[in-house]
Amino acid sequence: MAKAGGLDALKAEFPMLRVIRHRVSCGQSRAVTTGVSAARYEWIATLDGDGQNDPADIPRLLATLDAGYDVVTDAPNPNAVKAKEERIEREGKEVHVYMTSVRSHFTPDIIRVKKGDNVHLHITNVEQAHDATHGFTIGSYNVHSSLEPGKHVDITFLADKEGTFPFYCTEFCSALHLEMAGYLLVEPS
Numbered sequence: 626m627a628k629a630g631g632l633d634a635l636k637a638e639f640p641m642l643r644v645i646r647h648r649v650s651c652g653q654s655r656a657v658t659t660g661v662s663a664a665r666y667e668w669i670a671t672l673d674g675d676g677q678n679d680p681a682d683i684p685r686l687l688a689t690l691d692a693g694y695d696v697v698t699d700a701p702n703p704n705a706v707k708a709k710e711e712r713i714e715r716e717g718k719e720v721h722v723y724m725t726s727v728r729s730h731f732t733p734d735i736i737r738v739k740k741g742d743n744v745h746l747h748i749t750n751v752e753q754a755h756d757a758t759h760g761f762t763i764g765s766y767n768v769h770s771s772l773e774p775g776k777h778v779d780i781t782f783l784a785d786k787e788g789t790f791p792f793y794c795t796e797f798c799s800a801l802h803l804e805m806a807g808y809l810l811v812e813p814s
Contacts, residue, residue: 635680641665704747705777713737720784721745726759726772726805727752731792734807738784740814746780748772760795763809771796784811 636642645659706723711732714721720742725732726749738744750759750772761778762769765786770778794805 635683638684702777704779706747706749706751708732708751715742718742719745721747724748725751726761726794728757729805731761731794731805731807735810736792736807737810737812739812740784740787742784742811742814744782744784744809747777748780749777750774758796759805761792762795763790763792765790766809768792769795784809787811787813 636644643663643665645663647655647659651659704723706725708725708727710723711725712723713733713736714723718739718741720736720738722733722736722744724746731748736744746761746768748761748770750757752759752774757774759772760770761772761780763782765788766782766784768780768782770780772778788811790809790811792807792809
């Protein structure tokens with residue numbers, strides 16, 4: 626059985642939490658259907674009256690999401706990047722860019738590759754605020770993505786045009802939003 630006051634304590638900590646109770650016991654399948662139908666946010670936590678799923682586990686699950694883990698398998702995304710672990714690795718014509726986004730910058734903000742390289746961007750939004758979504762685009766390469774806080778994305782493209790190509794955030798994220806930019810430098814092969 627869930628601890629007394631468990632849902633009330635969670636609601637105080639997470640004001641966006643919405644508790645929906647059925648008048649009679651309907652089972653977990655009905656609870657899941659009700660919760661998904663009423664969902665307004667990105668995450669859904671389903672609980673039933675017998676305490677099978679403890680509300681005390683919700684903060685741990687949210688922290689796991691923020692750290693780039695898969696909440697079903699509890700395994701980290703192998704390409705998720707933590708702050709201060711950003712890097713660029715080259716293996717032949719394969720270039721892996723392990724990048725983070727946080728209000729007002731991408732790290733690294735200069736990416737040098739050669740024409741003909743396969744570029745693999747592994748971008749993790751390391752924001753702590755739950756409302757700081759970042760976009761990422763390299764318009765000349767038709768590369769576009771949106772990253773919610775704590776989320777990770779893998780993007781692969783062929784660097785088939787030489788030149789200097791700006792990349793930038795496409796979601797208004799702060800007063801310094803316009804500074805959230807960098808450059809892809811594609812040099813002759």
